[in-house]
Amino acid sequence: MPEGHTLHRLATSLRDAFAGDVVRVSSPQGRFAESAAQLDGHRLVEASSRGKHLFLDLEDVPSVHVHLGLYGKFAVHDRRGGEVPDPVGQVRMRLVSERSWADLRGATACETVTPEEHAAILARLGPDPLDPAADPLLAWERISRSKVAIGAMLMDQTVVAGVGNVYRAEVLFRHRLHPLRPGRTLRRGQFAALWEDLVVLLHDGVRDGAIRTLRPEHAAVAREASKVEGRRVRNYVYRRQGQPCLVCGATVRTEELQQRNLFWCPRCQPVFRSRAVV
Structure with a gap:
């Protein structure tokens, strides 16, 4: 299972790739389709992590909470002006912007959460050694x-x-x-x-x-x-x-x-x- 440093690096990669951009959100696999439709076309504001949990914040819609679990992978790619390839395998969530694209596969959790639910997840977690404000x-x-x-x-x-x-x-x-x-x-x-x-x-x-x-x-x-x-x-x-x-x-x-x-x-x-x- 990925440990905290991996999620921290992933949050940084997603922030660098998408922050400030309007993002197309889809669920080629279909399991996240309803939520993806709600998120589609909104601007990604922030990507962050706490422990083994990842959060994506978009304007005017609920946040996305991801827990990779044992087998999850979230691969981030630079479009470099090219076309985004067709999905391969069971892609739970796909993000596409003018600059980048990313595919999430195999995650234990991929869900939208309200601000209250987001805060509740954080409240259940102990201090994170990567958080400078951790106690x-x-x-x-x-x-x-x-x-x-x-x-x-x-x-x-x-x-x-x-x-x-x-x-x-x-x-x-x-x-x-x-x-x-x-x-x-x-x-x-x-x-x-x-x-x-x-x-x-x-x-x-x-x-x-x-x-x-x-x-x-x-x-x-x-x-x-x-x-x-x-x-x-x-x-x-x-x-x-x-x-x-x-x-x-x-x-x-x-x-x-x-x-x-x-x-x-x-x-x-x-x-x-x-x-x-x-």
Whole structure:
């Protein structure tokens, strides 16, 4: 599933391609046809994202809310003065202007929303590390009171918006936190460092268009691991189960949590043992 940096980049691409233009909106697949007819011929004002949610604001009509889910794709193209090709496959929504065109396929959600519904979606989301106005204390208040594993809470979009399985696995490794450690056992300083790292990593993802989580001092060992594993190693533990940890050499493990796979190093991320006296 695309993570927050991908949606942020997509919102920027759509804004650059369509903002200020009158847009033709259609639904070649037909599932969005009624709403598309309502939006067709209006000017696109803004494209924005929060976490894994995308919003398109057009003049005088409801906004469009998109959640790509696991399989959604929203491809943006420059017309360069040429004709827009016929739709290929199941295109839920097509946008066309004088400058650009874009096709949305496979999204979990593609719907029009009123201002009140738009605000309600945002209100359900936790702070987004890509939002300069985000308040991380809102996430800390939830985490610090919960017995739920920190690995589950980071994936809960009502706690932190935009973090997916890759960022979850990698940021916990970078801070030597076992993914099954209860949230309430974290110290505030640990959470603050975790949040600050997420801000940096997601902004790096926006800049690079890819998730890269390796610190510079581990680049050489990652290059060697790439030769052995037959693919470029860009991360510490994500999808590296059964492979040696890049830092300590222990075997990276995996386990399912809430229908998603965890990845961690048992030596760098030891099981949390409370020092409290029972």
